[in-house]
Amino acid sequence: MRIPFNTFERQVARLRPEIDAAMARVLDRGWFILGPELERFEEEFAAYLGMPHAVGCNSGTDAIELAFRALGIGPGDEVITAPLTAAFGVFAISATGATPVFVDIDPRTYNLDPDRVAAAITPRTRAIMPVHLYGQPADMGSLLELADQYDLRVVEDCAQAHGARYRGQPVGTLGDAAAFSFYPTKNLGAYGDGGMVVTASEAIAERVKRLRNGGQSARYAHDLLGLNSRLDEMQAAILGVKLAHLDEDNARRRAIASRYDALLSGSAVVTPYVAPDVEPVYHLYVVRTPNRDALAAYLHSHGVGTMVHYPTPAHRQGAYAGLGYGPGAFPQAEAAAREVLSLPIYPELTDEEVVYVALQVQSLGEGVTIES
Numbered sequence: 113m114r115i116p117f118n119t120f121e122r123q124v125a126r127l128r129p130e131i132d133a134a135m136a137r138v139l140d141r142g143w144f145i146l147g148p149e150l151e152r153f154e155e156e157f158a159a160y161l162g163m164p165h166a167v168g169c170n171s172g173t174d175a176i177e178l179a180f181r182a183l184g185i186g187p188g189d190e191v192i193t194a195p196l197t198a199a200f201g202v203f204a205i206s207a208t209g210a211t212p213v214f215v216d217i218d219p220r221t222y223n224l225d226p227d228r229v230a231a232a233i234t235p236r237t238r239a240i241m242p243v244h245l246y247g248q249p250a251d252m253g254s255l256l257e258l259a260d261q262y263d264l265r266v267v268e269d270c271a272q273a274h275g276a277r278y279r280g281q282p283v284g285t286l287g288d289a290a291a292f293s294f295y296p297t298k299n300l301g302a303y304g305d306g307g308m309v310v311t312a313s314e315a316i317a318e319r320v321k322r323l324r325n326g327g328q329s330a331r332y333a334h335d336l337l338g339l340n341s342r343l344d345e346m347q348a349a350i351l352g353v354k355l356a357h358l359d360e361d362n363a364r365r366r367a368i369a370s371r372y373d374a375l376l377s378g379s380a381v382v383t384p385y386v387a388p389d390v391e392p393v394y395h396l397y398v399v400r401t402p403n404r405d406a407l408a409a410y411l412h413s414h415g416v417g418t419m420v421h422y423p424t425p426a427h428r429q430g431a432y433a434g435l436g437y438g439p440g441a442f443p444q445a446e447a448a449a450r451e452v453l454s455l456p457i458y459p460e461l462t463d464e465e466v467v468y469v470a471l472q473v474q475s476l477g478e479g480v481t482i483e484s
């Protein structure tokens with residue numbers, strides 16, 4: 113059996129007639145930027161989350177930058193976030209001129225550990241960016257309490273968590289603003305780049321709208337130093353099709369995850385911990401073992417694709433050498449980076465394939481010799 117870590121072939125086949133119709137609509141209309149498809153998708157995505165405002169942009173990275181800039185965060189400010197994440201998200205903080213300040217993760221959830229956040233707060237701290245990593249909501253209750261206590265803004269990085277819930281509330285509705293990515297592999301993915309800022313504040317939404325379009329208040333009147341970061345009509349139309357399938361896709365991801373959980377319980381790998389009161393959406397299904405590299409090689413040789421999210425935490429990236437975090441600065445994030453392995457999980461994965469993957473993983477604990 114050959115099971116790729118990810119594939120779009122099955123997804124495209126499943127959705128093809130709807131996608132073709134959406135793309136034809138855009139081509140026939142001949143309106144490609146800031147048009148009716150985007151307006152409709154923004155309304156539908158906002159309604160999906162039960163929020164008043166959603167503003168499309170070119171990527172999740174831009175969505176984070178735009179949200180922080182709309183909140184007035186920039187040079188001289190510090191933003192607390194987790195080191196085990198996509199470096200892009202942290203770069204977006206840096207792009208505003210603010211400095212990312214890392215805080216170690218809770219090794220069970222892989223999310224920002226609120227108990228360590230207070231110690232990292234300085235007079236320059238202006239915001240916290242929790243990342244709902246792998247599709248599991250961060251401990252928002254504790255983080256929002258801290259934000260309240262220290263008068264900090266909160267921008268949720270929801271790039272991996274479309275539709276996930278914290279105490280019954282969708283993520284993206286809990287902070288001052290939230291950023292979503294529509295990178296193709298995400299739970300809600302475009303067939304190109306895309307992102308969205310979601311907020312309850314009309315003022316923030318208006319500012320993001322202006323910033324994403326060159327900072328213009330009217331055509332050729334650039335009042336702000338803006339970006340060129342629009343969600344194009346083709347991607348908005350495609351995303352509109354896919355949004356209608358998001359809940360069923362997330363339900364399938366959860367079913368696959370619970371199958372993996374059951375098949376891998378008692379095996380040599382640690383399966384994902386789910387915090388109380390959260391409903392994860394399993395953007396990734398991440399197991400953990402000190403024999404990670406050997407397990408990945410073994411699975412590869414048995415036709416199973418895997419990936420590591422993430423082999424190098426953001427504070428150890430070359431681009432952040434100047435921040436001065438040495439090895440060991442965040443032991444939990446660094447240990448996770450050495451031990452986590454993402455197994456295939458996508459709605460089109462069959463039950464038979466899930467069982468096959470789990471059986472291969474189980475062989476690790478059952479005396480199959482694996483060369484490290």
Ligand SMILES: Cc1ncc(COP(=O)(O)O)c(C=O)c1O
Nearest residue numbers: 171172173198200201271293295
């Ligand atoms: C947690 C996280 N934050 C931010 C991003 C950036 O999103 P994008 O690739 O759409 O810029 C990603 C995706 O790569 C991500 O997984």
